[in-house]
Amino acid sequence: MRSPIVAMLWENWRLTRVEAAWRLGQGIVLGSAAMLWLDAGATIAFWIILCSNAFIWFSIAKLNGGRFMDGYKPGFPFYLLYSRPVPTFVFVGVTVMYDALSGVVLYLVSAAFVGFVFGQPLPMFSVIPWILASRLAYTCVQWSTPNRIVQWVGSLVIYPPLFLSIQHSVGSPPQVELSITENAVMILVCVVSFVLTVAGVARQRRGDFVAVVPRAERSGGYPDWLVSMFRFPCPTTSATRAQVWFELKSSGLPVVTIGLAMAVVIFLLYAISIAVAPARPAAVAAPIMFGIPLLLFYFGGNAFGIRRRQGRTYVSAFEATQPYNTAQLAGVKVVVRTACVLAALIAVGVSLWASSSLVSAWTEWMPGGQQVDARPGLLQTRQKIGDALGGLTGYALAVPAIVTSVAVAFLVASLAAFTALRARYSRRVLVAGLLLLLFVLAFALLAWATKRGIAPEFLLHAILRATGWIALAAMALTTIYLVWSGFAGRALTVRYACGALVIAAAIGAARLAGMPAMNVAGLLWLVLPILTVSFLAPWSLNRVRHT
């Protein structure tokens, strides 16, 4: 590679090729599924494919040390180029253009494939200016400054107008028709974004901003002020108490704090929306569509604290060399994180419940009266939930509370195990994921063929039924292997295994008590995943602890 531009392009390709495959697969599979099973399939497929390719490459963002809240140092990710004899606008231009054009190419390939297979063409070249503008604007916000507040606010500010600009021109079937003025605006956004990005990166290169070089070691991933907010001494009386303290301090209490902050924001959003009508849809939708999933999947994820640095994932040697049993360690980590996520969810839920009473203070849903008024529906739903919960006895309330707790613990343990497995067996996890995507795609195509009468219906049902049983059998065999391997490698303890069995049995029994006529498959689908994940979590932690 004699040319620095070719070298930079190669570097970008190497960093993003896996994510590119995922985005391509995700767009095609989810787009195909939407085409197949939804009435407005083409429109939904269009939005899925567009959104899959309209955001920044996460793999490039990871260059700075991981996810945003996991030690990610904001700013231009290719800071190593600062010391190379290349003008700033060249390396910024190469990176920005690679990011934007790769998004365009992936969109075109996905849209062309889905449109061709299902005979409903999706918008192609007319949407290119929008994709370019959105990606350049986003990279500008993310890369031109290392200031997280500016990045957060900037990301929130740029997307609503961009989506609104394209929303009005999309019909059913989807057709993007941007006017000359709109296209000119998109080009202007591209140019301004690029200039601002170059200027911002040039400042970083000169050292005018705080250096964004990643640190050698990382804390739990949360901002320092958040971790330092709670000061209480580490107990020295037992290792378990010390480990609970460690988990609470490093990630648990920050999650609770974020939940409380969300609760306050939700209330403020509802309060503001009394006076500001356009904020009403956001007040209703944002907590449910973003707040709760964020708490569950983002802040509830990576409970084992797997670290990322420059493409390497590993477990902290400091934690791994503490004399503590792996099953206990996994159990403490999952339980503490679950408790904190639940506390955060409760805060958000209480705030949502209290704030939603303000809906009655809204004079109308939106000014203009063109939209469907959502107020009666919201108030009715609120009333129903209130009546349902009010009618329950203390015992009856305990059951959903326990089920919810187990469900959150299941999710936290699954995400932790997945992160650990991906760190230890990245290639195998990738292959398994791609195979799963391929299977879903093949199944979607078969369903489409059945719908058209090309393939017999019984085949589809047979495959669906067989898939269910094969999945159950795979889970059962996996659980047996995990138990055997866990005990053979001493990753599991009898106490831990008994605890997992009791929880699974209790959930199964509770379900049976509520639904005595439940079939075997239904019961297995409830109990087996709990058991599998219960044993997978310590096993996977053991695998990254002793690689």
Next chain:
Amino acid sequence: MEQTVVDVNDLSRTFGGKPALDGIAFRANAGQVYGLVGSNGAGKTTLLKHLLGLLRATTGSVRVFGLDPVRDPVGVLSRVGYLSEERDLPEWMRVDELMRYTQAYHPGWDASYARELLETFALDPAKKIKELSKGMRAQAGLIAAVAHRPELLILDEPSSGLDAVVRRDILDAIVRAVADDGRTVIFSSHLLDEVERMSDHVTMIQNGRVTLSGALDDVRGAYQRSRVHFAKHFDQPPVLDTVLVMEGGGRTWSVVHSGSLEQFHHSVAANGGEVVESRDATLEEIFLARAGRSRQQVEAA
């Protein structure tokens, strides 16, 4: 009878198909200091990680206190103190929190010893780890590793980041005190003078294999450095018995050799030369000779 603390047999480990350790055998007894030397990527840290159970052996066995550190991490790690090369400590913790956290795992924690070391290093207990310099992190990590008075102390490049005074006066003293207590120290270092100063035994690892192992005095006694003068001019080093490396040119050559001096003298005389002077080789000279990195070879490369 000497008590065996570490027993590694035929240990092999590959990373992505490439061998990192290849049939390593290593044994450490109580009350001794063992120094691991080797060039970058030789396998020192990989061996230490196997002792801690952070890595699983592809083949072979690792026993620490007679236990497998992968299968019984609690049994092994509760008796081990470890300072990692990366100084991998939680950045959000304060120094005093680090001490209390480590104390919780080790009932034998000696709080007064920890305090004494904190004062010796002049470490502020209220400071966060992230605010410490590299050397101060090493000091904090060292205190956490030694204050529970472990039976086995494993130090990976302990001098890295430490200034000369701390390295020579404090680290040496700590390591000596541990060994004098009848406990064992295994440390890796690329500073050969440090290994020579601190250790009782030295093990040299090259390309994942042990190329030299033994008591330091025995190792040093087994190698000599001699200056040899020949009657005739040599463009290339003459072939001599037991020679590891020859440097120089023409009529005068410096030679690192093993085996008996008598045999060496005889071999030199057979080539028309004489040994001008001989002395025990330093560890650095032995290392360079064994690693095949004589100045001449580097220049030739």
